[in-house]
Amino acid sequence: MESRQLNTFITVAKLNNFTKAAAYLGYSQSAITAQIQLLEKELEVQLFERLGKSISLTTDGEKFLVYAKKILELHDEAKNTLVASDVLKGTLTIGANESLCAVRLHRLLKEFHEQNQAVEIILKMENNNKCKTLLKENQVDIAFIIGQKINASEVITELELPEPLVLLAIPGHPLTTKKRVYPEDIADNTVIVAEKGCSYRNLLEKSLDDAGVAPKSIMETGSIQAIKQLTMSGLGITLLPRVTVEEELNRKQLIELHWGGAPFNLVTQMVYHRDKWVSTVLRTFLDLAKEKLE
Numbered sequence: 001m002e003s004r005q006l007n008t009f010i011t012v013a014k015l016n017n018f019t020k021a022a023a024y025l026g027y028s029q030s031a032i033t034a035q036i037q038l039l040e041k042e043l044e045v046q047l048f049e050r051l052g053k054s055i056s057l058t059t060d061g062e063k064f065l066v067y068a069k070k071i072l073e074l075h076d077e078a079k080n081t082l083v084a085s086d087v088l089k090g091t092l093t094i095g096a097n098e099s100l101c102a103v104r105l106h107r108l109l110k111e112f113h114e115q116n117q118a119v120e121i122i123l124k125m126e127n128n129n130k131c132k133t134l135l136k137e138n139q140v141d142i143a144f145i146i147g148q149k150i151n152a153s154e155v156i157t158e159l160e161l162p163e164p165l166v167l168l169a170i171p172g173h174p175l176t177t178k179k180r181v182y183p184e185d186i187a188d189n190t191v192i193v194a195e196k197g198c199s200y201r202n203l204l205e206k207s208l209d210d211a212g213v214a215p216k217s218i219m220e221t222g223s224i225q226a227i228k229q230l231t232m233s234g235l236g237i238t239l240l241p242r243v244t245v246e247e248e249l250n251r252k253q254l255i256e257l258h259w260g261g262a263p264f265n266l267v268t269q270m271v272y273h274r275d276k277w278v279s280t281v282l283r284t285f286l287d288l289a290k291e292k293l294e
Contacts, residue, residue, distance in 0.1 A: 001042055004035065007072060008027070008032055009039055009064075010072070011025055012032065012036065013048075013061065018032050018055065036048065043060075043064065045061075047060065048061055066138050069139075070138060070277060073277050076091075076279075077090070077277065077280065088280060088284060089119065090279060090281040091119070091120045091121075092119055092120070092121050092281050092285055093124065093139070093140045093142075094109075094121070094123050094140060094143070094144070095126055095134045095135065095139075095140035095143035095144070096123070096125060096131065097125065097126065097127055097128065097144075097145075098125050098223065098224055099224045099240075099243075100144045101123065101125055102224060103244050104243065104293065107292070108288065108293065109121060111288065112284075112285055116281070124139075127195065127197050128197065129197050132145070135155065135271065135272065135273045136273065141279075142271070142285070142286070144269070144270055146199055146200075147266060147267075149267050153274070154275075155271040155272065156271060156274050156276075157269050157270070157271050158272070158286050158289070158290060159289060159290050160267050161269075161293060161294075162267055163268045164242045165203070165242065167181060167238075167256065167259045168231055168238050168240060168256060168257065169254070169257055170231065170232055171252060171255050173237070173255070175237065176255050178257070180258050180260030181257045181261075182260045182261055183207050184213055186208060187214065187215065189216055189236060190216055190218070191204070191219070191236055192220075192221070192230050192235060192237070192238040193219070193238065194221070194227065195220060195222045196220075199266055200239050200240065203264045204264075207262055207264075210262070219235060219236060224240065228244075237257070239264070241266070270286070
């Protein structure tokens with residue numbers, strides 16, 4: 001098999017369309033079809049289901065996609081290693097949720113880019129579950145995940161940081177007068193939360209469920225900035241990582257409520273798949289991240 005065929009296969013799998021893949025790669029559609037057919041013949045499997053004009057990966061195709069990406073990564077790594085140059089080249093794909101991108105990663109990415117301007121950085125902002133899926137499917141090189149500690153054998157953790165959470169309200173809110181706020185105290189309030197699956201939303205909902213209480217109402221939004229703005233407008237209370245609201249706390253735009261329930265224990269982890277080829281680009285980023293974030 002040739003690297004050209006693998007690249008064509010990956011592109012078709014990404015676009016789910018031979019015509020679009022041909023336009024993207026600058027080939028004729030017949031050339032794309034021929035490359036895929038040759039690859040299928042060599043592998044002795046069918047990579048795509050063809051239903052009219054629609055195509056999708058077969059089970060064998062999904063399995064092979066992981067290896068195709070790894071092979072091309074090794075191919076690029078070999079080329080970059082053999083080129084007589086001190087300039088680091090390649091692509092780094094990172095998965096992380098919005099809050100981490102906004103408050104923890106922006107300075108790290110800026111410094112890495114300044115030091116390695118020939119490296120293309122692709123940032124995929126997804127929730128924790130999606131980031132784990134992207135790792136498994138080799139669609140990201142590394143992921144930053146905030147949540148419960150990951151002990152799964154298929155991932156390697158290079159960095160682990162405690163992630164304190166704070167329950168928040170506006171100044172003057174009735175709950176700010178309490179020495180301790182318990183789950184029962186939240187029952188008469190609107191709670192502003194992130195989308196379902198968010199680790200800190202899950203913790204808050206579990207605390208309320210364990211206490212047998214429910215908030216008066218729930219307001220959901222996928223944006224950390226929107227959650228902060230809605231809370232500062234007085235619409236309700238929220239639970240967020242402290243790192244995301246340091247500025248608002250310092251300005252007294254938000255007040256930390258003294259939580260008396262079960263502690264909220266979360267960590268931010270920098271992880272990659274155990275089968276991932278750790279290229280020079282990835283190792284350089286890992287080392288810088290540990291230096292700057294620890």
